Amino acid sequence: MASTSQxxxxxxxxxxxxxxxxxxxxxxxxxxxxxxxxxEKGQREAQVLAEKLRTQHIDAIYHSPLTRIxxxxxxxLPGRxxxxRYADPDLRGQGLGELEGGSYDLVDMSNPRSADGQPGVELFDDYVRRTKRAFARxxxxxxxxxxxxxxxxxIATHGCLEKTPSCDGFNPKFAVRGPNAYEVRWTDSDDVARMVVSEPAKLPMKDGVLDWSSISGQPFLIEQWGKKEKAI
Structure with missing residues (x-):
């Protein structure tokens, strides 16, 4: 008898x-x-990244509009x-207001919220919400x-933010970790972090975007994130 499964x-x-x-x-x-x-080093890193993606099929690219991206x-892109391609300003990094152009020493680089309250700085939690909106779209x-x-x-952006204690709140528990999903705050420039959802048709949507508040279970699998030597 022929199978009737879809x-x-x-x-x-x-x-x-x-x-x-x-x-x-x-x-x-x-x-x-x-x-x-x-x-020049950054351009070489981009070439390394391109080689890693050389045989990878790609359907769409969403990216920050800034030149370095x-x-x-x-x-x-050649041959594809x-x-x-979609340029999305919501994929920019955290806006640093009057700190932009100043030294790293002005903030605690280990704490993403250390710039909060400085003139013109986008609150880190607002940046997180903006990034989540972009991903939902x-x-x-x-x-x-x-x-x-x-x-x-x-998704090409300024920092592939995953999960550390200082970034609590970015992700609800909607993803399962694979064995190569290392806990790093930012991936390296030549990394390709990978995440997959096996049943996208079952994701909760509201007005055409992912409804974070209605996610149940862990529909996403984080396959690869960061490098083992950087794991914290």
Whole structure:
């Protein structure tokens, strides 16, 4: 007797990447929303990233509009003529107001909330909420397109924030950790952090975006995050 089971739906894969080295990184200058360019080393890091993604099918790229991000994703764009690209200002890093252009020594780099209260600085918790809104919109746009095929989306931003005690509140417990999901605050410039949802059609949506408040269980799997030697 022929099987009457229906084919399973496709998975939705997310690949998170961050920009390479800039001159401000070398000089320990706070960047925030300041538009800077990659150094020669940063461009080499972007090439390494492109090589890691060389055989990876990609359907769409969502990215910060800042130059250092554009330069980071450019090397893996050739030959991908059908890839949809979306620049989203909500994928920028934390806005640092009057601190931008100043020394790293002005803040405690180990504490993401240490700049809160400084003139013009975006509160870290507001930055987290903005990032979550952006991700919710991306999931809302991409999940309905999976159908019975896998769909892979790149999110290129300024820091692939995962989970440390100082970043409590970024993630509800909606994801299962794989054995290679190391606890780091920021991934390296040539990392590709990977997360997948096996049943995107079952994700709760409200007005076309992921409804964080209605997530039950742990529908996402964090496959890869950071590097073992950086685990904390």
């Amino acid at each position: 084919p399973s739906g496709g998975h939705l894969h997310f690949l998170f990447v961050r920009h390479g080295e800039t001159q401000d990184n070398i000089e320990r200058i706070l960047q925030g929303w300041h538009d800077t360019r990659l150094t 554009i330069q980071t994703i450019e090397p893996f 003529h059908n890839v949809q 991306i999931v809302g746009a991409e999940a309905p397109q999976t159908g019975h095929k896998d769909r892979t989306v790149v």
